Amino acid sequence: xxxxxxxxxxxxxIVRRYKDREVLFLVLRAFGYWDFPKGxxxxxxxxxxxxxxxxxxxxxxxxxxxxWGDCFIDTEAYGRDRKIARYFxxxxxxxxxxxxxxxxxxxxxxxxxxxxxLEEAQELFKPRLIRVLLWADQVxxxxxxxxxxx
Numbered sequence: 001x002x003x004x005x006x007x008x009x010x011x012x013x014i015v016r017r018y019k020d021r022e023v024l025f026l027v028l029r030a031f032g033y034w035d036f037p038k039g040x041x042x043x044x045x046x047x048x049x050x051x052x053x054x055x056x057x058x059x060x061x062x063x064x065x066x067x068w069g070d071c072f073i074d075t076e077a078y079g080r081d082r083k084i085a086r087y088f089x090x091x092x093x094x095x096x097x098x099x100x101x102x103x104x105x106x107x108x109x110x111x112x113x114x115x116x117x118l119e120e121a122q123e124l125f126k127p128r129l130i131r132v133l134l135w136a137d138q139v140x141x142x143x144x145x146x147x148x149x150x
Contacts (some may be wrong), residue, residue: 011038
């Protein structure tokens with residue numbers, strides 16, 4: 001019997017620099033769970049395109065800069081359908097987030113957002129996302145805080 005095709009989603013760990021030093025992570029809450037913007041990869045869509053689309057749809061962000069290239073991390077399979085989520089890292093300069101109204105739902109997809117330090121995000125996330133968070137933090141520390149345009 002063939003293995004069922006796994007449902008894939010893609011998302012983005014969005015960061016911004018606070019006072020040009022500390023890195024803050026954008027976290028979103030829906031149904032009592034905190035996450036990064038993410039969603040299902042649509043047919044014929046590249047995973048990076050999904051990540052950008054989801055950031056726009058869920059957090060209203062269109063200015064993302066993928067300062068760390070196309071590096072990513074996959075989660076282990078989770079949920080009833082054993083979905084796998086792939087996360088990239090991007091930076092924004094925006095500090096205020098306006099959660100857009102979903103045309104399908106008639107309300108924002110998320111109930112709350114916040115900029116969190118590494119420690120604050122660790123307190124909010126489930127282990128599956130703590131692994132993603134720690135990976136992103138390590139990449140940022142190893143490569144730098146992005147925006148190397150100067």
